[in-house]
Amino acid sequence: MIKFINFFIKRSPEIGEAFMQHIKISGIAVLLAVLIGVPLGICIVKSERLSKIVLSVVGLFQTVPSLAIFGLIIPLMGIGIVPAIFVLFLYSLLPIISNTYIGIRGVDESIIQAAIGMGMTNFQVLLKVKLPIAISVIMGGIKISAVANIGTTTIAALIGAGGLGELIFRGISTSNNYLVLSGAIPTAILAFLVSYILGVFEKSLTPTGMLTNRSDKKKSILQLKVFSIVFLVIFSFRSYKMLTTTKHPTIIVGHKNYPEQRILGQMISELIEVNTKYKVNLIEFGSTNVILEALQNSDIDIYPEYTGSAYSAILGLSGETNPKKVFDIIKNAYTKDFGLDITNPMGFQNTYAFAIKPEFAKKYNLKTISDVKKIAGNITL
Known part of the structure; x- marks a missing residue:
């Protein structure tokens, strides 16, 4: 444990940079999905046919393996953060749209009629009645989307987007468990923190009358203020660092x-x-x-x-x-x-070889790869 802690501290600048990249990629993807998914979920409530089409289309993205979509998107959008965000955005839509649709549709019709009878417009009914009642269901979809997205973002490292997945894949390929844990543990912590913060945000939006403990709302609003201050401090520090860093080609x-x-x-x-x-x-x-x-x-x-x-x-x-x-x-x-150029060879030879036990090589007199041909039908490669 002490060795891992020392390793983690030594690599902390690299891990910290990957952590911030992970937040950036998954955060932008989920934010875009919320901005598009919630309004879309609201719009399809009134049309059962349209809702089936929309939910089927966004559900289709979930059936295709994420790695396959990353591979397919490269010829269209290249590599890096932009295609990674786009793919993760597609994966984030289904929970958000479906939960918004279910939440709004589940509001009791008698409550809606009472609101209309009080003289509310359709927009007021949506804003002051439907959304507050459905907020827990909607936020449930957003939490599912955000947490799943943080895990899926690790795969984005394979197309050069960076993030904690780069540490994980590098650790796997070099059999370095410390490096794997240096990517996996921050990913798990990030998922937990995001889920907790979204839970606090949900309580702050829920009407006081719908909470079992009314003091929870004041507590959650206070926590949100603290989170906002911490976020602004970190964002300001990174912005200052970027602006003061000398730019070079x-x-x-x-x-x-x-x-x-x-x-x-x-x-x-x-x-x-x-x-x-x-x-x-x-x-x-x-x-x-x-x-x-x-x-x-x-x-x-x-x-x-x-x-x-x-x-x-x-x-x-x-x-x-x-x-x-x-x-x-x-x-x-x-x-x-x-349309590409290949430079002169680097000057070293990288040839292939078979690994075999000395007694096996001696038994069959194997010295070169060509020698294996005479016993190829009787061995397992």
């Missing part, structure tokens, strides 16, 4: 999500910053196709790639084994087909 370096690529990405970044006046923004990606798409869309400026991956995974070719010929093929193809 930035090169965006991408790399894939495993140790060797992370090392190469760091090496490229340090070489750029040491030898030029440029600053570097380092972004991690989940796959070869995604990072190539990011380069084509100008979301990144450079990334390290292997001739073998480019030759087989991107170009879909096979057969050629001469390194020089393979390099020439992909250089010409990348220039012609993608």
